[in-house]
Amino acid sequence: MITFEQLGLDDRLVKATSELGYIHPTPIQEQAIPVLLGATQDLIGLAQTGTGKTAAFALPLLSIIKEDKKYPQALIVCPTRELCLQIVKEIVGFKKFMKEINVVAVYGGASISLQIRDIKRGVQIIVATPGRLIDLIERKAVNLEKIQYVVLDEADEMLNMGFQDDIEFILKNTPIRESTWLFSATMPAAIRKVSKKYMDNPVEITVGKANTVNTSIDHQYYVTAAQHRYETLKRLIDFNPGIYGIIFTRTKADAQNIAEKLTREGYDIDALHGDLTQPQRDRVMKQFRDRSLQLLIATDVAARGIDVKEITHVINYELPDDVEVYTHRSGRTGRAGSTGICISIIHSRESYRLKQIQKIVQAPFNKMEIPSGKDVCRKQFFSFMDRLLSADVSHGDYESYVPMLEERFADISKEEVLKRVAALEFDRFLQYYENAGDLNVRPGENRADRRDRQTGRDRRDRGGDNDRRGQRKDRDNRDFQGDTTRLFINIGTKDGFYKASFLQFILDMSDLRKDVLGRIDMKEMNSWVEIDKNAATQMVRSLDGKKFKGRKIRMNDAETGGRR
Incomplete structure (x- = not known):
């Protein structure tokens, strides 16, 4: 088996990779590094996320740039801030014994003046996101005229994010580059078009087949009724106690809504979507990397460039429309030789789309039973x-x-x-x-048969909705008249609630109807809830012991102080 030493790398790089525990190159590294060390050949490298593409271009760059020249010689362009910082971190590790080489990260959401200062101090390698780099070019704060090597990393993601014009602008501003290296997980037509326009007879290296997924990933799917998608998600999370994963949704509204519901039910989860500021995004990602969060729920755009090790599960709350998006989602797990699980929650009408994805990615998809309570x-x-x-x-x-x-x-x-x-x-x-229903959809089963299988919680969720809607209109605006008791809860206005949001919170948590509640008295630190005696036990069981914003909820009988 070949080693890094046999690839022709600088001895200092071989020493650094050995200290990092890298002895044998991955397939993309083994094939790309010898070509790139020649420094004149354009290259297209197609390999799935997590196969070691960063080292495949970083190690040759560090070998061929001139250490004594303190101006930008190599430019690496990538889609997101997270990936930008990740690439810089890896390069810093590789150049441990090459002290004269400097690398700087250039990305939005950080001080542009500090980035300009770092560039002026003298750097050989710039790692940048397209938007911030163009800003620097237009300010004449960076000169790319001496750039010899341009790397486009995660090129398909950059094009999916609408950066094609930006990439072409950047390539036009590197007039004397000796070679262009393009790395991607997939090869859509737009990338082929860019390569024909700006690359000269590139060597093309493909590890695996285009659009195929990592063979270390177990692809599973669960079929349920559309209205039980959230309950199925919750049950799958509970069925995997050690889960550390990402849940993908189509919209930022779904991501935020599901994150809030799961947080209320005591799960360590947060959302990542386009409405977050950069500091908020940084905070969420730090908590996820530190494992303060067990789960991250994200939209596809917000998750671009996320590279977190040891993710055990990726869950598709809904299937993506694009097969390439499925490839990117699933590629967040099963990285660097580890195994992972990619779960898709679908309803019966989506089966044909799953078959299309399965056919194109050429991997087996295993139909699984939604676990019972x-x-x-x-x-x-x-x-x-x-x-x-x-x-x-x-x-x-x-x-x-x-x-x-x-x-x-x-x-x-x-x-x-x-x-x-x-x-x-x-x-x-x-x-x-205790009374959890069967959430599976059986082949050939009609709605009546399915209702017969629903018991307890799941049946109550569906049954009588229309009748209750009519009853609520009459009840919402009058005082409760039944035999009641008062409950105490250690949540109040200081937790960000007002009366309407608090009411919705306790009803969502307990799965009770509004008409079982009477007067609600909210204070800053605590609240008191008047409730039908027959529903009090369910309310206490549903809330007592759960967590809200990391704090344990305490709910009990306001008169006796005891749990019902």
């Missing part, structure tokens, strides 16, 4: 047992508490202690899934 509880229970058995008790003075524990539990058997531990951890969870 009992399946989810069983999976969570096994996960809890694993966490319990692997808990690290070496860092605390737990030994000093053992005698007190033994004394306190002297009259209780080990089996009873285990039951109580399980009850503390799973009571709310088991209650939620």
Whole structure:
């Protein structure tokens, strides 16, 4: 098996890659690096995301640029700020023993004056997003006339984002470049057009087949009714306790709405979409990379250039219209030799679109059963047992508490202690899934058959909607008259709620109707809710113990202080 040393790289680069743990090049690196070291040949490299394309162009660049010349010699253009910073980070790691080489990142959302200052200090490599680079060109703050090497990374994503004119403008402003290197996961017609116009007889290297997906990814799909898409998503998340993934939606409104609903239900999740400012986007991405967030929900445009290691799952809340978009989505997992799972939630009328995607990407898609409520509880229970058995008790003075524990539990058997531990951890969870319905759509099944399978929560979600709509009009504007009790909750106006939004929040969480509620008294720190006695238990079970903005919700009987 070939090593980096055999590719003809500078010895200092070989030493740096060895320290980084890279011994054997990936297929795209093995084929591209020898060609690019010649420094005169245009190249098109087609390979899926996560196959090591950055090193395929960064290592040759570091080998051939002149260290003693303190002006821009190489330009790398990429679609997003995240990818820009990622490329710079990798180059910095590779050039550890090449101290005279400087690299600067140029992107929007950061101080342009500081970027101009860094360029004027003397750099050999500029890594840039198209918009900010053009801004610098028009300000005459950067001179590209001596650029010899231009790299277009994630070229298909740049074209999908509408950067074709920008790319052509940039190429026109690099008149003496010796070679152009274009790297992409797919090869749409627009890229072929740009390559014919600005590249001279390029060498084309393809690793795998165009539009095909990573073979390390398990493609799964679940068929459900359209109205149960959100419930299916929630159940799949619960069925995978160790999930660390990205959920894709078509619109930013869907991304924000689903993120808010899941956050209210205690999940560590946030949304990434086009309405976020750069500081907000940076904060969300930092939390996701630090694993403070378990899940990120994003639109396709907002997720461009995201490269986060060890993502276990990608979930398509809805199928994309474009097969290439599916390829990019799924490519966020199964990176750098690891395995991943790409899940699609579809309804029966979308089956034909899934078959089209399957045919083009040439990968098997496995139809899966949406797990039942009992399946989810069983999976969570096994996960809890694993966490319990692997808990690290070496860092605390737990030994000093053992005698007190033994004394306190002297009259209780080990089996009873285990039951109580399980009850503390799973009571709310088991209650939620106690009457969970079957969300699967069966072949040849009509709506009546499907309704017969729906029980508990899922049946209540659908049944009687029309009748209730009529009843609500009469009830919404009058005081509640039934036998009531008062509940206390540790949420108030300081949490950003006003009465209408608080009302919607507790109804969404508890799956109750508005007509079971009476008077609501909100204070800054806490609130009191008047509710039908028959619905109080469900309200408490649904909210008590959940999390809101990282804080545990406490709800109980306002008179006794006890949980119902």
